Amino acid sequence: MDKTLNLEVIKFRYPDVSRLYEKLGSKVTDIIRSMISTEGVKSHAIYHRVKELKSLIDKIESKDKYSKLEDITDLCGVRIITYLASDVDSIVKIIRDKFVIDEINSIDKRKKDAKEFGYKSVHLVVSLPDNWIGSPIDQELKGLKVELQIRSILEHAWAEIEHDLGYKSDSAVPYPLQRGFTRLAANLESADFEFDRLKNMKKEYEQEVVDSIDPTSVVPVSVNPISLSVFANSNSTFNEIRDELTKERGMKYARGNKNFDKIIEKLSYLKINTINELEVVINANKEPFKRFVRLLFERRKDSREVILHESPLEYLLHYIAASKGREYLNKYKVYGTNSPEGNVKEITDFLDLYRDAHSNN
Structure with a gap:
């Protein structure tokens, strides 16, 4: 030395x-x-x-x-x-x-x-x-x-386990253990490869959703967590609503981690099975729907500061349910839950919002 x-x-x-x-x-x-x-x-x-x-x-x-x-x-x-x-x-x-x-x-x-x-x-x-x-x-x-x-x-898991088991030198490790470590390393490398492949498949599917969202499309896009996430983030009317809330009300826009399970349950009750059907509703009701959301925030008593990218989608479902009347709206609120109040926690009456949104036409 x-x-x-x-x-x-x-x-x-x-x-x-x-x-x-x-x-x-x-x-x-x-x-x-x-x-x-x-x-x-x-x-x-x-x-x-x-x-x-x-x-x-x-x-x-x-x-x-x-x-x-x-x-x-x-x-x-x-x-x-x-x-x-x-x-x-x-x-x-x-x-x-x-x-x-x-x-x-x-x-x-x-x-x-x-x-x-x-x-x-x-x-x-x-x-x-x-x-x-x-x-x-x-x-x-x-x-x-x-x-x-x-x-x-x-790879981190492999390195930590390898270190813990003391597998550092081939010459010091019996052959069966060497083979076992090699098999494990190969499996982990395959798993890494498969996770990347699944990520790419998800990206390809998301692009297919974007390409297929069209009221006239002959290939409907089924409702699932991925398609709903893409739709919630890419729809132009939803983006206009988010822009208005962030600019005029100072709210921050954030991507949520929602699993969309409750939204899918509500869609089932509304008998909406494809993204294309949601697109048809928005295209036919764009301006009153935007007024519906505007009135919702004007009449709310809370002071929420963040809007999630899926929030406009939830507002659309409230709008659709309100369009069908009081009885339907009340059943919509409790559908898919065990709570008598349901999982739609909102002090504002959606039916009043719907009527007022359309009275401005």
């Missing part, structure tokens, strides 16, 4: 060094989380760690190649766990576009032999660009390196 790297000096210095790298790791984690969110890429988790002193000493003693502490590029590590394998490439591109990359110490461990299975992850050693270090307090971070590990959630 190079004598210029004195272990006693490192032991004395490392508490201050680790605090510096903790600051760097926190900053890099926040930056990456913000960047990928802005680009619309989802992550399961992003977190950082600073190498513990014992682990550092073990590394220095086992690898006779370090002349100074800065040669060790993983003193700080940030782990980025994605849901899908394809998201890894998206995040790698974002990072390569923004950070300074140490290519010599970076490696893509996904590029294995075609017959080899096992740990796959992208390791990028990065530092902050100089123009990101504007504050004097951050000058101490200049030139410091962080190792980023980017991998899918299934």
Whole structure:
């Protein structure tokens, strides 16, 4: 080992060094989380760690190649766990576009032999660009390196289990265990591939829904959670309603995580089975329906600040039910629930709204 790297000096210095790298790791984690969110890429988790002193000493003693502490590029590590394998490439591109990359110490461990299975992850050693270090307090971070590990959630599961079982060296593991680990790695890689394939199939179906939503279409689009989500987000009248509520009432627009089960139950009661039928109703009642929603918010006593992308769809169902009269409306409110009040919680009378919306014609 190079004598210029004195272990006693490192032991004395490392508490201050680790605090510096903790600051760097926190900053890099926040930056990456913000960047990928802005680009619309989802992550399961992003977190950082600073190498513990014992682990550092073990590394220095086992690898006779370090002349100074800065040669060790993983003193700080940030782990980025994605849901899908394809998201890894998206995040790698974002990072390569923004950070300074140490290519010599970076490696893509996904590029294995075609017959080899096992740990796959992208390791990028990065530092902050100089123009990101504007504050004097951050000058101490200049030139410091962080190792980023980017991998899918299934790869993360593999790595954690592999580590827990102590599977690190082929020569130390009996053949049956080696084969078992290899089978498991192959299955996980297949699962990653299948999740990406399902994601692409979902995108293709969503585009088919968009292309097929037309009152004159000979191929009706059935009601299901995916088609309803696409319709709720893409319909022009719904978008006009959202724009009016966000601009005139200062409400924020948000994409909800609704499973649409209750909406589907209400549609069943309204005897609406296709997206195309909903489109016909909107096209025939566009202006009174918009007035219906406008009056709804004028007469509400609450102070809600957010409108979800599926909310205009729910308002449309209320409008349709109100168009059929009081008895039908009351049954609509309780349909599909065990509650005598139903699951439509609204202090405003939809029947009055419907009548007033049409009286302005």
